[in-house]
Amino acid sequence: MGKSTFIDAFGTQLTGQGHRVAVLAVDPSSSRTGGSILGDKTRMERLAVDPAAFVRPSPSAGTLGGVAKATRESMVVMEAAGYDVILVETVGVGQSETAVANMVDSFLLLSLARTGDQLQGIKKGVLELADVIAVNKADGPHQRDAQAAARELAGALRLMHGKDAFWTPPVLSCSARESTGLDTVWERLEQHRTLLDSTGRLAAKRRDQQVDWTWSMVRDELLGRLHADPAVRALAPGLEQQVRKGELTATLAAERILGAFGEN
């Protein structure tokens, strides 16, 4: 709920400034239940009825590869349709953060007020992807905590990036509920993108993302072919049965599947 409230307030502020905003999601659904448990993240009340905004519902299921591909393709379509700001959200399950970082110009990490060693709750790998960090819910009784968390995070990032870094991600505090600090979040995102652009890094980044995407498609297609291969499909159920019964080791079964795939 925190995140969709943020996107709702942030997107509304951007359409208020004349932007056309599209919201896409990379959210491979849970493989176990497929259901939503801790909140309805599609609750973007204002943005959903804003004529300058388009909110695409998350695909209800799919592999990360498939969902990421659909999102990339939607980005191209939305850009062509005149949306100048495309927000791609991720629930942060599995490798979806990395997938999203590989398709956007700037990565905004949204955090909650945390202090002390609770900083560890933020995954190091995700922190490294962030270009701008916003500590949300800096309102009412949480304002002090949010500001303390922001200071602490800023310190960690300075250590992480060093003095001479091209860009040290700013850590801002904001409140989506009260719509405060959101303008600064956007300014810093724009500043990051302008810096990327003016130094030629944006073009380089996009080129790298295209190469990365090439290999993603190769891997997804190859694994798709494996699972669709007639020889593999004919052989696999029997091999799985033997592995279950303990008549065949996983290693040997894997070799036989690969052998069958290699035959044609």
Place this chain on the structure above:
Amino acid sequence: MGKSTFIDAFGTQLTGQGHRVAVLAVDPSSSRTGGSILGDKTRMERLAVDPAAFVRPSPSAGTLGGVAKATRESMVVMEAAGYDVILVETVGVGQSETAVANMVDSFLLLSLARTGDQLQGIKKGVLELADVIAVNKADGPHQRDAQAAARELAGALRLMHGKDAFWTPPVLSCSARESTGLDTVWERLEQHRTLLDSTGRLAAKRRDQQVDWTWSMVRDELLGRLHADPAVRALAPGLEQQVRKGELTATLAAERILGAFGEN
């Protein structure tokens, strides 16, 4: 630091009860810096010098598939060497939680005191993997928060699992620093495993894990062959260059790489 303090205290308690404890890790290192920023997680002071314990340092680098394979193989070795408790820790980056869930009998989720909508900070996908949940740092001024967080989590889990579930993960609070509540964590883990065992589900789970492992090995090996393939290696740099220059789309480049791989 929170997690290694927990493992240190928990493992020490188990060796005190006569168990032999091995600690392994599934921690594919950060692809960007490879370094540790927010804490030294190998700090297990007591366990490191405990003759009844073995702590394997995390591999310093590698893909998730490679690290998971090494850990699975170590588990077999440690079991054969007489370690009756094997703790496999994960930093929770990328898909490592799922990889760990696919190799253990019981999955313990360690959380910190959080209340209110901060529950959303715990990934739904991870919550679904948990067999037992422990809210750590229930000490000093955080005790009340930890207990409130535990109650709230327990409520969410009851909703998630329903009344007639085979097993509803208990949510416990504990303090690794003060070594309180750790005995209950172990009791509940044992209870979970005993229930699995007595109902035949442990055997079924292990069989499923073997099948899952089979396919993991197939996928890893296939992708390894792709990247090692002479035709692919000969063609790829030129194609990447063309993609970078915008002379070739990612989709077409992907098709050509797959074509080259299919040739032999």
